[in-house]
Amino acid sequence: MQKRFKLGVTLIAIFLALIIWLPQQILAAGPKNVIFFIGDGMAVNQRRIPEEVHGRKLFMNTLPVVGIYTTYASNTIVTDSAAAGTAMATGHKTITRFVSIGPKRKIAYETLAEAAKRMGKSVGIVTTTRITHATPASFGAHIRNRDWENKIAEQYLEKDFEVWMGGGRRHFIAKKVENRQEQDKKMKGKRSDQRDLLKEFADKGYAILRTKSDLLGLAIEKDTKVFAAFTYSHLDFYLDMPEEVPNLTQMTEVALKILKQNPKGFFLMVEGGRIDHAAHANAAVAAVGDTIDFDNAVKQAMDFSKEDPDTLILVGGDHETGGMSMGIHSDYFMRPEVIKGISKTVVALGYGEVLKTPEKAVEIFIAQTGITDLTEEEIKQIEKAIEMTKAGEGYRSPNRTYNPSWFGFAFVNIINKRARIGWTTYAHTGHPVLLTAGGPGSEKFGGFYDNTDLAKRIADLWGVTLKTWTLKRVKR
Numbered sequence: 233m234q235k236r237f238k239l240g241v242t243l244i245a246i247f248l249a250l251i252i253w254l255p256q257q258i259l260a261a262g263p264k265n266v267i268f269f270i271g272d273g274m275a276v277n278q279r280r281i282p283e284e285v286h287g288r289k290l291f292m293n294t295l296p297v298v299g300i301y302t303t304y305a306s307n308t309i310v311t312d313s314a315a316a317g318t319a320m321a322t323g324h325k326t327i328t329r330f331v332s333i334g335p336k337r338k339i340a341y342e343t344l345a346e347a348a349k350r351m352g353k354s355v356g357i358v359t360t361t362r363i364t365h366a367t368p369a370s371f372g373a374h375i376r377n378r379d380w381e382n383k384i385a386e387q388y389l390e391k392d393f394e395v396w397m398g399g400g401r402r403h404f405i406a407k408k409v410e411n412r413q414e415q416d417k418k419m420k421g422k423r424s425d426q427r428d429l430l431k432e433f434a435d436k437g438y439a440i441l442r443t444k445s446d447l448l449g450l451a452i453e454k455d456t457k458v459f460a461a462f463t464y465s466h467l468d469f470y471l472d473m474p475e476e477v478p479n480l481t482q483m484t485e486v487a488l489k490i491l492k493q494n495p496k497g498f499f500l501m502v503e504g505g506r507i508d509h510a511a512h513a514n515a516a517v518a519a520v521g522d523t524i525d526f527d528n529a530v531k532q533a534m535d536f537s538k539e540d541p542d543t544l545i546l547v548g549g550d551h552e553t554g555g556m557s558m559g560i561h562s563d564y565f566m567r568p569e570v571i572k573g574i575s576k577t578v579v580a581l582g583y584g585e586v587l588k589t590p591e592k593a594v595e596i597f598i599a600q601t602g603i604t605d606l607t608e609e610e611i612k613q614i615e616k617a618i619e620m621t622k623a624g625e626g627y628r629s630p631n632r633t634y635n636p637s638w639f640g641f642a643f644v645n646i647i648n649k650r651a652r653i654g655w656t657t658y659a660h661t662g663h664p665v666l667l668t669a670g671g672p673g674s675e676k677f678g679g680f681y682d683n684t685d686l687a688k689r690i691a692d693l694w695g696v697t698l699k700t701w702t703l704k705r706v707k708r
Contacts, residue, residue, distance in 0.1 A: 262693030263544035263672040264497030267533045268344070270320065271526050272313060272367055273508030273553030275665045281558060281653065282520045282527070284568040290523075291531040292547040295668035299677045301685065302664050303551045306335050309662040313508070314378040316550035316683060317370025321345070321501075323687035323698055331366065331375045331384070333703055340374040342699040344687055345393065348499035351696060355393040355498065356487045360467045360480050360522070361505030362400025363388070367550060371501050374703065382422060385429055389436070394457045395490055395500070397483045401442070401461035404429040415442055419464050433459040444478040447486055456490050469506055469518045469577045470525035480504060484529040488536050497542070502529055510579070511553035512634035514655040515644045518577035519556070537671055544674060544693070548667035548686070555656025555663070563652055570651040574601050578647050582617075582640020590621040593639060601647070613642040631658045 269292070271278065283290055305315035306325040318326045318333075322341035326334060332341050345355045359368045364381035373387040385403040388396065405412050405421035406428055412421060413428065423429070430440050441447050441460035450458070462477050473479055484502055491498035504526030510518035530547055537543040558566055578601065586596050593614050598604055606614075617638035620626055629641035635658075648655065667686075669677040673693040677686070691698050 262690075262695060264542040265492075265500075265540060266344075266348070266498075266544045266690055267500045267502065267536075267546070268320075268690075269502045269504070269526070269530055269533070269545070269547040270317075270367055271504045271507050271523065271547070271549045272361070273511045273551065273660070274504065274523065274526075274549035275552035275556075275663050277556045277558055278507060278511065278519060278523055278549070278552070279666060281516070281556070281568070281571075282523045284558070284566060285520050285571045286524065290527045291534060292527050292668055295534075295545065295547060295670040295674075297669040297674040297678050299667040299669070299679055299681065300664045301548070301667060301681050301683045303683050304662060310660050311551050311662075312378075312660065313366035313550050314370065317367040319683040320548075320550060320686050321370040323684045323691065325684060329376075329378050331369045331373055331378050332371075333374050333376060334700075337376050338703055339700050340703045342701075343371045344690055344698070345371040345499055345501065346391070347691060347694070347696050347698055349391070349393065351694065352494075352496045353498050354395075354491045354494040354496075355391075356395030356491050356500040357393060357397070358395065358480070358483045358487050358500065359398035359503040359505050360470075360525075361398060361503065361509075362403065362466055363396055363398035363461060364400050364403050365398075365466075365505060367503045367505060368398065368501070382425075386427075389429065389432055392436070392457075394494075394498075395487045396438075397441075397447075397458065397460040397462075397487060398503075398505075399461060399463035399465055399467045401430075402464050404433075404461055430459070430461075443476045444482065445476070447478050447482060450486060452486075452489050452493075454493055456493075458486075458490060466506060466509070469510065469522055469580065471518065471521040471575060471577045472580045479528075480525045481528040481532055484532045488532065492536070492540065502533075504529070507549075508553045509634070510577070511556060511655075512658055513579045513631065513640065513644060514554055514635065514648060514658065515577060515579035515640075516556075516648055516651060516653045517571055517574050517644075518579050519554075520571050521577060534670070542672060544669070544671040544690075546667060546669045546674075546677060546686070546690075549665040550683075552661045552663035552665060554658070555654075555661045557654035557656070558652075560649070560652050560654035566652045567650060570647060571653075574647070576600055578643040579635060579640045581643050582635070582637035586639045587621065587626060587637070590618045590626075590639075593618050597643060597646075603646075603650070606646075610646045613646060614639075617642040634658050 305311040307327040312328040
């Protein structure tokens with residue numbers, strides 16, 4: 233009897249030990265794949281206005297689960313992308329400009345991407361901004377200043393994520409031409425330490441991609457890893473994209489082909505980062521264009537989920553930008569057809585040929601927008617831009633930080649007023665952000681909650697606890 237008792241106690245102890253020590257990935261019952269789409273600066277109206285412009289429902293807005301969340305940082309109601317990205321990536325609040333570290337600079341927070349890697353999953357980071365910009369950095373770096381992008385680039389080398397795609401090659405190549413590879417000699421570098429991080433990535437087994445041809449011609453094998461920085465800084469707006477640069481949809485498609493090879497699944501963060509920049513400039517045409525590109529990337533993920541249904545798709549934003557509105561003043565209507573008729577971003581017009589030949593501004597505007605019935609008030613706005621440019625004040629518009637060209641400022645104002653699209657600020661707002669979701673576990677993301685709950689709920693679905701550790705001081 234005593235032996236049986238001892239045996240029973242032993243078996244119970246073994247059982248409990250197995251429960252405690254069994255790897256978390258075995259216990260995890262959540263989705264194998266998680267694709268997290270973040271439209272930077274995208275809230276409700278950024279998702280609705282393109283529907284009116286193009287006369288169809290956005291793919292992201294057809295996902296079955298709908299939630300809404302707050303975005304405040306620990307030090308302000310109106311957040312920035314670093315604090316918001318940290319909340320979404322780690323489940324913790326921090327102060328603006330800090331990237332996945334605590335507000336007292338003593339603790340680092342594990343990100344969803346890092347936790348996925350710990351679980352044996354593959355990881356991808358895809359963006360239309362510089363890869364080292366605040367939102368992607370929030371998933372792959374820990375630093376007290378989002379602007380220390382050279383240091384962020386160095387931290388990426390340590391991660392061994394399978395996919396890095398975006399812009400910002402300047403932070404990965406040397407300042408001195410002689411220290412750059414032949415393909416990079418015509419591009420300015422930002423690294424005064426003269427390191428060639430592209431070569432260091434290649435030495436770690438990454439395929440280095442610089443053009444759309446490189447991307448679309450990539451031969452994907454079982455162990456393929458990719459580092460792609462296609463441009464000097466951010467990618468161009470979708471409507472202005474050069475032929476040699478891929479759009480977000482193309483990057484997402486290739487990323488999925490690489491990541492899906494892992495039988496344990498993957499985590500992919502896809503950022504439509506230039507929606508935010510368009511909204512900062514109050515440029516409705518650019519905002520709609522980049523939202524459409526972002527939505528097409530979501531469609532890629534939705535199609536992929538039909539191939540592998542064990543895929544959770546989340547589509548949200550880090551914050552709202554611009555206070556974008558549907559309707560202005562005392563009007564009870566919009567004219568979305570004004571936006572649809574323009575094939576290039578109007579803001580881009582303010583930084584090109586018009587600065588060299590300001591006297592041709594009206595002619596250039598008409599040629600690019602197709603608007604031939606300019607009013608007297610609209611012509612006066614363009615004449616004001618001509619006057620300021622000729623006086624040497626061409627880059628001192630009222631929106632000096634985000635759309636400093638007087639021509640860019642005048643052009644977007646003309647389009648906004650015609651389309652009846654309003655803006656309340658050149659910065660961010662504290663508006664809550666809409667989220668839609670589909671796939672296994674998506675039911676957890678309905679309701680009204682905080683942005684920190686996103687990472688917490690994904691981690692709970694995976695059955696993991698996001699870690700923290702003492703932060704090592706990083707010198708600039």
